[in-house]
Amino acid sequence: YSKERGPDAVAIVEMSQKMDRPGTAGFLSFILPLIVDSTFKKYLPGLFTGTTTSSLQNPGRRPSELVMRKRFERVAQLLIISTLVAASLYASAAVLKVLSAAFGGPVTAFLSSSTDATIAFLVGAAKFLRYGAVAA
Numbered sequence: 434y435s436k437e438r439g440p441d442a443v444a445i446v447e448m449s450q451k452m453d454r455p456g457t458a459g460f461l462s463f464i465l466p467l468i469v470d471s472t473f474k475k476y477l478p479g480l481f482t483g484t485t486t487s488s489l490q491n492p493g494r495r496p497s498e499l500v501m502r503k504r505f506e507r508v509a510q511l512l513i514i515s516t517l518v519a520a521s522l523y524a525s526a527a528v529l530k531v532l533s534a535a536f537g538g539p540v541t542a543f544l545s546s547s548t549d550a551t552i553a554f555l556v557g558a559a560k561f562l563r564y565g566a567v568a569a
Contacts, residue, residue, distance in 0.1 A: 488503075
């Protein structure tokens, strides 16, 4: 019995320890995953299983299997979120390029300084994502 259920006991203890962290670590390891898991389950129910606590209540799934499934889901969530952020930055850069062409020069000359900083950040981030380094 110990050989068969040992990995499950280890998985339960590790999940419990991750969920019981205080402060910011607790938020990042328990509350934020609850929000992210619920959101992904809502919009992509065929790919994501929901929260860890609700998945633990499924008698057909062993805790050690759940840990592996959640690792897969975290990687998939990270890839999806990264892709959305990259696409947003790329689209922002494309809009800025079109606006620059329409105004005959840098768009930032027509905007406030706080907006300039935001746009400069977005352009720099888009260049970094596209070229791997920010070109001067």
